[in-house]
Structures are given as C-alpha cells and as structure tokens.
Amino acid sequence: MRISLLGADGRRELEIHRYPLIVYVLIPLVAVILQSWLPRALGMWLPPWASRWALFDLPLLVTVYFALGRRNPMQGTLMGALMGLFQDAMTHYPIGLNGIAKTVVGYLGASIGVRVDVDNHTIRLLLNFGFSMLASAIYLVVARFLLGLEIEWRGLAELAKAVINAGIAAVLFPMLDRFRVRE
C-alpha cells in the first residue's frame, strides 16, 4: 500500500488530470439525473427494508473525483457549489444546504489532491468515506443551527451512506479514469 504524503518535489511531479470538455458537462449531468431517478427505481425493485438503505450521493462522488483529479481549489469550489445547488433545486428544502456542503468538499478535495496520491484506491476509499461524512455533518449543521430547521439526524444512515459512497467510488473512479486525456 502506497499512502504517501508528497513533498514539494513530488507535488511538482503530480499529474493534473485533463478531460475532454464534454466529460465535464456530461458526467455531472448524468450524476444528477441518476441521483434523482435511481432511488425511485431501486425502490421499485428492492424490498422495502433494503430500499430504505439504498443511500448514495453520486453528485458528491463526481465533485470529489474532479476536485482530486484537477487539483484546483477554485474549480473544485465551483464544481461543488454547482452540483450542490442542482441537488437542492430538486428537493423541497432551501437551495444552498447541499450547495454549502459540497462547496466545502470540493475545495478541500482539491486542496488535499495537491498533497496525496489520489490514484491510490485505498486513499480514494478513505477520502470518499471522510468527505461523505463531512458533507452530511455540514448539511446538518447548516440546517439545524444556521437555519433552525427541525431536521432529525440519523447517524447510522449517514454512516451507511458514507460506506456505500466509498464502495461506489472504488468502482466508479477507475471507470471515469478511462475518460482522462493521456499526454
């Protein structure tokens, strides 16, 4: 296992992942469409107890993927904000709850991407688990303490969501790597 915190020389050698423009548009779009469609579709196929635990956040994974790959905090911030706002627009909650959470995640993802080897599967797994928990925590803090909304917190569900997100990322990220432009 190669978990390496990179020094200044190593950081310079880090490759900034580049993708065709269409990938920057299509992948986030597909993520928000699937995020909106899949839970209901799974609800039709899975038994009720299982569909209750079919928790995942594809826009978060796409935000983390591009933030880690591009290693640009500004782009990560904007990508995260856009994905979060889009998600909020699909719910009936105030627009900005997911926006703030994913803005922070995008920024942190890009900042961390500069320091660690983001192609390592274990690091990806751990980062996705951590970012998922962080996004849920920010969502809860903003909703309950900033806005004063009466939203219950399901710790176990959020933990399950983080684990599932990490698992999906382990499969999804190598697939997305195929769209990378090789120089």
Place this chain on the structure above:
Amino acid sequence: MESFFVRYRNHVVLLAVLLVQIVGLATQVRHSGRQNNSLTEEDSRSVRLIRYWAQMVVGPPQRMIHSSRLGIAYWWSHYADLQHVDSENRELKKTIDRLQLEQAELLEDAHQGQRLQALLAFEQQYIYSTVPAQVYGSSGADQSKVFYIDKGAANGLKPDMPVISADGVVGKLRTVFEHTSQVLVVNDQTSGAGVILETTRIRGVLKGNSAGQLEVVGLMADQRIKPGERVLTAGGDLIFPRGLPVGTVQKVSPDPDRDSFIVVTLVPAAHLERLDEVLVVTSTQPRFPPVAAQDMGTSETLKGAEAAAIVQQMKASEIMAERLPGLTDPNAPPAAAEPAANTPAANAAGKNGTTTPAVPPAPKLIPTAHPDRFTPAGAATPAAPSTAPSTKPAASPSATKGRPQ
C-alpha cells in the same frame, strides 16, 4: 491589492461562494418566533425559477428513461408474460361481481349518511374529479421525500391539491410547474395531515420521521390503540378529503419528547416507494360524483319497485282479511257507523282539513239474550220478541248508545 487577490484567490472564491449561499438561504426560511424555524409555504419567484431550470434539465431525460422502462414493461407484460392471464381474468370477474354487490349496499349506506349529515347541517366533501399522473423522478435526497409527476398547471393542477393512489393517501402538490409538479409525500418530516383512528375515533397529526416512516403524533396515551387498527384522513386539514386510508397501526411507543403522549407508527396503505401512477384530486364537492349519483338513482328505482311489490302484498292481505270470518255481526245495521262520523274528532278533521288517524272499529257485541250481574251496565237487553229467530232485529238507539267505541 491585486497581489492579495491573486495570492488568496482560492480562499476568496470559497468565501464569496459560501457567503452568497448563506445569504440566499436566509431568505428562504421563515422565522416562526419559536425555537425552530420552518420552510416557507411557497417558494419565492427566484427560488422557483431555479427549481424550474433544474427540472428543465433533469426532467426530460428522466421522463425518457421512465417511458422506455414503461415501454419495455408494457411489452413484457402484454406480449411476453401472459402465463397467468386467464386465471387472473377469472379471479377479476369474480371480484367485480362481489364488488358490485358491495357497492349497492354501500351506496345505500352512503345515501343514508348523506341525509343524516344534511340533518346535522354537516357538509361532507367527496372526491369529485381527479387527474391521473405518472411518477417519473424523485428528489434524490434521502432527507427530502418528494417526487415528480408528469402533470402540471396546464392540466389544472394547483399547489396543495391532494395526491392519492388506489391504496390510499400519497401526499400533496408542493410546487406546480407548467407541465410537471413536485409532490411532497406524507412520510416527509415537513409534511402533516389530520388523521383519525377508525375504531377508537381518536384524532392526531400525521407526520414522517427521519427514517421515512409514518407517525401519528399528538396523542395522549390510550390503552385502546392497538396494532392493526386502520387510520384514515380526518378531513380537518382542508387538504385531504375525509375517510381516505392512510395506513394501519404498526406499533405504539411513548413520545420521547413529551410525557403522557404516545407516538403511533404506521404501515402506509399506499406503497410510497413503489408508485408509478397517482391520482391528483382536483376537485372535491359536497355531493356525489355523476356515476355514483346515477347508481343511486338506479338504487332508488329498485327501491320504488320494491315498495310497489309491498303495496300489492298489502292489498292481497286486505282482501284475504275481508274474506276471513270475524267478530263483526253480519246482520248489524249500517246506521252504526253514523255516530262515529259525528264524533268530535271527525268534525275537527273536517273543519281543519287535516286528517286524524282512523280509530280502529270496535268489535260489535252480539246482544245479550240473558243478562246477569256480569253484563255491562250499558248493554241493553233486547226485548224478548226481538230475540225470536223468526223476526229481524230492529235497530234500537239504546242498543247502539251503550256499545263501547
């Protein structure tokens, strides 16, 4: 100054984006004055526009996926998977026969109920018209229990209209766009509806919890509430019509926040996670829908025929009664009826133009041939000659006077 922004541009962008979103959030929440704030009932124009744009982007591909899935499902069920159609068809025919009989009985009960409600000046709202709609997408967030349907303002839908399925209550319309609508499901944490327990008639408020389960809150501890009891809409919230099935009681547990209160967890009547088609109730009226009214008319006609048959039966029984022997003296003079016509009751009826109930005719006593001490004082004893078999009995005023009326 320029170098500051260049050097810290990442931080500046982050702060700016966060600040804009925080300010935006503040405008979307209503301060209720209590400890917790609540969502605004209706989105502002700008928020609504953002939601509309998101729907415009996400909606069409979702509808396409949904249509293709439906197409495949249709092809499969109509052409590929026809194994059990015949037996299912027979079962359905039996069910229809049974339901028709039940419907006739229920219509009678409903008609009676409506008359009683009219007597009590209580106006009952009945579902008058509905719009069927396809469900094609959801919010995608586990905290937000909303889904999207393919009908909108163009189909006459408006916010707060109730959404139901064949099994029971589903939710209400929250945001209505031109051709699509957002439905807030009853198991969301922010939804609410007035409900009543079917047998115990205890009222409560229906809410969703964080796990997406239905709960009835605001109930005092009551031993009568048992698992299995049905819960219906109470109709007091002015959104859901009264009497729609909501679910059945699954468990009763003490309210962790309030002493002596309980929380009743329900199993929803409608399959909230597996909805494909729903009905939006666009109108409720204090009368029956045309089909039900027509059925009731048929029922009334049938009742009329039944009444005619009963009248015929009564006539037949009267004829039979006339033919049967009785206590009436066949030789009694017809003049006996005249004093009855001159009674005060008869006179009053004639004057007022009203009818009084007819006094049943008293049995006519045959004159006593040999009176003794038990004979009524008023009863006249006919003269010896009049009792002679060869002579006809003469109408004696004294004889009629003493008869009991």
